[in-house]
Amino acid sequence: MKYPVLWGLLFPAVVVALAIPLSNVIIPGVAAATPATTATLPVTAPPQATTAGVPPQPASTASPSKPAVAVQAAPAAAVRTTPPIVAAAPDQVQTVQYVDQSRRVIDQVTAPAYTTDASYSIGSLTQDTPALVEGAHVDLVRANCSVCHATTFISSQPPLPGSLWHDEVYKMKLKYGATFISNETADQIIAYLSAHYTPETHASGTASTAPSAAGSSPTTAAKTNTVKTTAAPATPAASTAGVDGAAVYTANCASCHGVAGAGVPGAFPPLAGNPAVTGDGKYVADVLINGLQGQIAVNGQPYNGVMPAWAAQLSDAQIAAVLTHIRSQWGNQGAAISADTVNAERARPTTAAQRLTERPH
Amino acid sequence: MNDPVVPLPLTRRATLTLLGSTGVALALGRNALAQRAVQTPDAPIFSGPTALEGWNGLGPLIALPQKVPLIRLVDRPPLYETPRAYFQSPFTPASAFFIRSNLALFPASIDLTTWRLKLGGHVETAVDFSLAQLLREFEPVSVNAVLQCTGNSRARFQPRRPGGQWGNGAMGCATWTGVRLRDLLKKAGVKAGGVQIQFQGLDKGAGAPGSGGAEYKKSLNLDDPVLDRCIVAYAMNGQPLPLVNGFPVRLVVPGYFATYWMKTLSFIRVLTEKDSNFWMATAYLQPDNLKGTTTPQAVKEKSVKFRPVSSMPVRSFIVTPDETLKVPAGLPMSIQGLALSGRGAVTKVEVSTDSGKTWKDAKLGEDHGEYAFRPWSFAWTPRQAGTYTVAVRATDASGAVQTDTAIWNPSGYLWNTIERQKIVVGQAG
Numbered sequence: 001m002k003y004p005v006l007w008g009l010l011f012p013a014v015v016v017a018l019a020i021p022l023s024n025v026i027i028p029g030v031a032a033a034t035p036a037t038t039a040t041l042p043v044t045a046p047p048q049a050t051t052a053g054v055p056p057q058p059a060s061t062a063s064p065s066k067p068a069v070a071v072q073a074a075p076a077a078a079v080r081t082t083p084p085i086v087a088a089a090p091d092q093v094q095t096v097q098y099v100d101q102s103r104r105v106i107d108q109v110t111a112p113a114y115t116t117d118a119s120y121s122i123g124s125l126t127q128d129t130p131a132l133v134e135g136a137h138v139d140l141v142r143a144n145c146s147v148c149h150a151t152t153f154i155s156s157q158p159p160l161p162g163s164l165w166h167d168e169v170y171k172m173k174l175k176y177g178a179t180f181i182s183n184e185t186a187d188q189i190i191a192y193l194s195a196h197y198t199p200e201t202h203a204s205g206t207a208s209t210a211p212s213a214a215g216s217s218p219t220t221a222a223k224t225n226t227v228k229t230t231a232a233p234a235t236p237a238a239s240t241a242g243v244d245g246a247a248v249y250t251a252n253c254a255s256c257h258g259v260a261g262a263g264v265p266g267a268f269p270p271l272a273g274n275p276a277v278t279g280d281g282k283y284v285a286d287v288l289i290n291g292l293q294g295q296i297a298v299n300g301q302p303y304n305g306v307m308p309a310w311a312a313q314l315s316d317a318q319i320a321a322v323l324t325h326i327r328s329q330w331g332n333q334g335a336a337i338s339a340d341t342v343n344a345e346r347a348r349p350t351t352a353a354q355r356l357t358e359r360p361h
Numbered sequence: 362m363n364d365p366v367v368p369l370p371l372t373r374r375a376t377l378t379l380l381g382s383t384g385v386a387l388a389l390g391r392n393a394l395a396q397r398a399v400q401t402p403d404a405p406i407f408s409g410p411t412a413l414e415g416w417n418g419l420g421p422l423i424a425l426p427q428k429v430p431l432i433r434l435v436d437r438p439p440l441y442e443t444p445r446a447y448f449q450s451p452f453t454p455a456s457a458f459f460i461r462s463n464l465a466l467f468p469a470s471i472d473l474t475t476w477r478l479k480l481g482g483h484v485e486t487a488v489d490f491s492l493a494q495l496l497r498e499f500e501p502v503s504v505n506a507v508l509q510c511t512g513n514s515r516a517r518f519q520p521r522r523p524g525g526q527w528g529n530g531a532m533g534c535a536t537w538t539g540v541r542l543r544d545l546l547k548k549a550g551v552k553a554g555g556v557q558i559q560f561q562g563l564d565k566g567a568g569a570p571g572s573g574g575a576e577y578k579k580s581l582n583l584d585d586p587v588l589d590r591c592i593v594a595y596a597m598n599g600q601p602l603p604l605v606n607g608f609p610v611r612l613v614v615p616g617y618f619a620t621y622w623m624k625t626l627s628f629i630r631v632l633t634e635k636d637s638n639f640w641m642a643t644a645y646l647q648p649d650n651l652k653g654t655t656t657p658q659a660v661k662e663k664s665v666k667f668r669p670v671s672s673m674p675v676r677s678f679i680v681t682p683d684e685t686l687k688v689p690a691g692l693p694m695s696i697q698g699l700a701l702s703g704r705g706a707v708t709k710v711e712v713s714t715d716s717g718k719t720w721k722d723a724k725l726g727e728d729h730g731e732y733a734f735r736p737w738s739f740a741w742t743p744r745q746a747g748t749y750t751v752a753v754r755a756t757d758a759s760g761a762v763q764t765d766t767a768i769w770n771p772s773g774y775l776w777n778t779i780e781r782q783k784i785v786v787g788q789a790g
Binding site: 094095096097098111112117118119120121122123124125126127128129130147148149150152153155156157158159160164168172175176177178179199264267304305306 | 403406407408409410419420421423424425426427433434435436437438439465466467468469470471472473474516521523526565566567568569570571572573574575604605608609639643644
């Protein structure tokens with residue numbers, strides 16, 4: 001009993017672990033002598049060489065109905081015989097959803113309703129992204145950086161010199177495939193980080209002690225209507241008058257969806273010829289306000305990314321203008337959308353799951 | 362207040378229990394009722410620009426599915442650190458194991474009717490296995506091994522480096538049970554001319570196709586002896602792996618850093634040339650010396666040669682007591698902790714109570730295997746009141762011993778500098 005205080009803390013798992021005989025530990029060189037820890041009889045038939053490449057029949061005797069969320073075997077792509085192999089993982093994987101939640105309600109996650117078939121799932125992962133410091137270009141930081149990672153990756157960093165932020169942003173652009181960040185945007189992001197997150201500018205606790213509502217991350221902001229009063233832009237205007245939708249598009253959308261609305265295959269969906277864009281105006285407004293994440297398909301091409309919410313950065317008039325713009329460009333023929341429609345959508349809370357299921361196909 | 366025994370809090374709690382909820386309101390009185398709703402500021406989530414002083418990194422405690430609350434460093438992709446208290450055992454509960462994914466989009470659901478572990482590339486026969494086959498057709502083996510993030514303790518670096526700002530909790534030790542990698546390779550038959558074996562799971566990122574932000578792949582050399590002890594594990598501590606820790610199987614590479622321990626392992630490919638993907642050629646590189654250390658100046662001058670990280674240098678940690686405990690002089694106490702090495706079993710742990718001026722041997726605890734945490738304890742009775750700086754250093758079978766020289770490299774990897782902690786000793790009367 002070297003750790004008497006521990007028994008109250010320990011999980012049965014550890015007790016089980018401790019109970020596993022040491023004789024089962026692999027030691028290089030004597031690994032072959034390691035006995036089986038389970039009584040399972042070895043199945044003598046090896047995998048049939050003649051059927052290699054053909055997925056074997058399910059070994060499970062479970063329910064024959066295949067869950068829709070199956071991880072698909074990626075047939076030929078997965079295993080090639082001619083190296084080097086750069087095959088992609090399957091596209092059909094249902095990936096985890098990150099859901100904004102506040103602390104105190106998230107330290108006891110509830111178990112999903114398990115079934116006894118061969119599907120093993122977990123619920124959503126909590127996202128509790130702290131506020132970034134407000135300042136020029138913070139909207140660009142949120143929109144661009146949030147595509148691949150929560151901005152917590154920024155706010156949890158120690159104060160770093162501007163030169164290091166420069167290197168980090170260009171690493172994202174050049175190595176991590178954040179090709180949607182233009183040089184101009186990159187420099188604005190660096191300017192923001194240098195203005196707020198360096199040893200000279202990052203006062204201890206600045207970010208984390210900011211009131212949680214002010215400058216919430218876009219995804220967090222989208223959840224609460226209170227954000228309307230704290231959003232950086234002016235109070236949403238009642239009409240689109242005076243707002244240039246094309247300019248809003250260039251400044252906020254073109255980095256991912258392209259100047260011609262063509263997107264990036266496999267990474268960012270096209271807006272041109274995209275039925276969800278030209279369809280129900282309320283739906284596309286909802287997506288712009290609250291964001292979208294998860295598995296979608298556009299004209300047969302699967303996408304599984306994260307589009308940030310824009311509720312906190314764009315006014316109703318700006319959203320209406322940019323929606324009207326993308327619905328009438330590149331051959332799209334969708335009706336104009338008014339700021340009133342956007343305003344009504346803002347007031348109607350929807351869930352991330354809803355935005356996936358309501359999506360026109 | 363001369364009475365040395367004042368059991369006030371207990372008495373009060375007992376009273377409250379007896380009174381029930383009405384009594385609570387009465388007992389709390391006016392002050393509590395008059396309290397206004399105040400929004401308290403969030404605790405800091407970053408340290409610096411000096412080095413992190415605490416044992417753990419900074420962040421709120423948040424639970425993910427199948428996990429106990431862990432220290433959240435980053436929410437997407439998940440970087441969650443294990444709190445210090447869980448290291449009071451040489452085995453870490455699976456539910457408390459740290460989480461680190463390089464890419465944000467990993468499966469939320471695995472359908473084992475279609476999931477397959479696929480072996481291919483430069484092999485005689487491409488083969489794939491369901492979990493049922495892995496369970497039925499191969500001899501199960503177990504290994505006790507520490508899984509440690511390459512960037513564990515990155516927040517100790519000075520000057521600080523970007524990345525996950527881990528304290529010491531990006532590590533854990535479990536009993537991993539599964540199938541020998543060699544047994545799987547035998548089924549496929551590695552053809553002559555293979556150079557590396559590449560491993561890939563099912564996680565993806567939003568980065569452009571072909572970039573490091575799109576897929577995560579790691580490779581080991583075919584002539585690396587570590588392959589003889591690799592297993593494809595379907596259980597940790599006698600239970601299935603939590604999904605965020607790699608269900609249904611993950612690669613176990615005893616002695617090596619976690620970057621190779623591929624989660625949701627689904628593809629094993631024999632390559633005929635060196636893997637040039639981002640995660641091998643650009644990321645997870647250390648200066649080409651055993652300690653993996655260099656200087657900012659040398660990096661600036663581009664005079665540093667790099668190589669992929671591999672085995673873990675020797676380390677040791679003080680787990681108890683933590684800084685919150687004040688010790689009365691004369692009280693016989695036990696300082697306890699863990700040690701690890703990926704380069705040969707831990708052979709010696711020494712403790713200093715004078716900040717490293719003099720060292721005494723600690724008592725080694727049960728040996729759970731070369732790659733497991735080695736518990737240690739050190740009996741110490743502080744005679745004088747004062748503030749003591751306790752330090753711990755370990756030696757491994759390769760002869761390597763921890764030093765006070767700070768490790769530095771651009772990515773914040775391989776920290777193994779001696780850990781220190783203050784213990785305050787007060788008058789006993």
